Amino acid sequence: MKFVHAIEGLSLWVGRAFGWCILILTLSVSYEVFVRYVLNAPTVWSFDMMVQMYGALFLMCGAYALAQDTHVRADVLYRLFPVRVQAVLDFVLYFLFFFPGILALVWYGYEIASDSWRYKEVSFNSPASIQIYFFKSLIPLSGALLMIQGFAELVRCVMAMRTGIWPERLADVKETEDLLTEADLDQISAMAPARK
Numbered sequence: 001m002k003f004v005h006a007i008e009g010l011s012l013w014v015g016r017a018f019g020w021c022i023l024i025l026t027l028s029v030s031y032e033v034f035v036r037y038v039l040n041a042p043t044v045w046s047f048d049m050m051v052q053m054y055g056a057l058f059l060m061c062g063a064y065a066l067a068q069d070t071h072v073r074a075d076v077l078y079r080l081f082p083v084r085v086q087a088v089l090d091f092v093l094y095f096l097f098f099f100p101g102i103l104a105l106v107w108y109g110y111e112i113a114s115d116s117w118r119y120k121e122v123s124f125n126s127p128a129s130i131q132i133y134f135f136k137s138l139i140p141l142s143g144a145l146l147m148i149q150g151f152a153e154l155v156r157c158v159m160a161m162r163t164g165i166w167p168e169r170l171a172d173v174k175e176t177e178d179l180l181t182e183a184d185l186d187q188i189s190a191m192a193p194a195r196k
Contacts, residue, residue: 001159001167007152008067008170014145015064016172021057025050044128052135059142063149068172087160094154102146109139 032046065071078086115121116133123132160166 004152004155004159004167005170007148011063011067011145011149012170012172015061015067018057018060018064021053025053025057028053044126045130048123048126048128048130052130052132055135056138059138060145062142063145066146066149066153067169069169083160083164083166087157087166091154091157091161094150094157098150099147102143102150105143106140106147109136109143113137113140 028046028049032043032050036042078089081089113133113136116136119133120131121133121136122129156167
């Protein structure tokens, strides 16, 4: 379990670090709106900054989302299955779909990034001609992080197949809806003994 939590810890750390891109993104959008519509002096760099911050956030938080089990899942039937069946299903699907896709992301992402570094690529859509080879380096890096987190998920599946219980995940932030549901359940369970 230490192996799984170590990998999850790495994914959480990277996700939290790149989560700051949201603040940079928000500030640059706010600044651009102000200078464009109030001062009538738009910038040439703001749009590029926004695209790169959003792209970095999207790429680098994938492993974080996988570690927190927050990727979108069509679980209409899945959630009704016993834990062991869920684990077998997840295990098989990781090998059939997840790992081939992530391997392609790492392989072709590396080719794209290395070509970009070789040419010192700049954005042709940008009036500022900003360099984008740094940004393209995040493509294979994000794939490698997803691959590592995927191995942790396989170990988690094996443990669930053996015990019939999903191992605990490292806790991080929770959705407000989940917090409200937990508070409601706590309130209901606190009221139950009083009724007896």
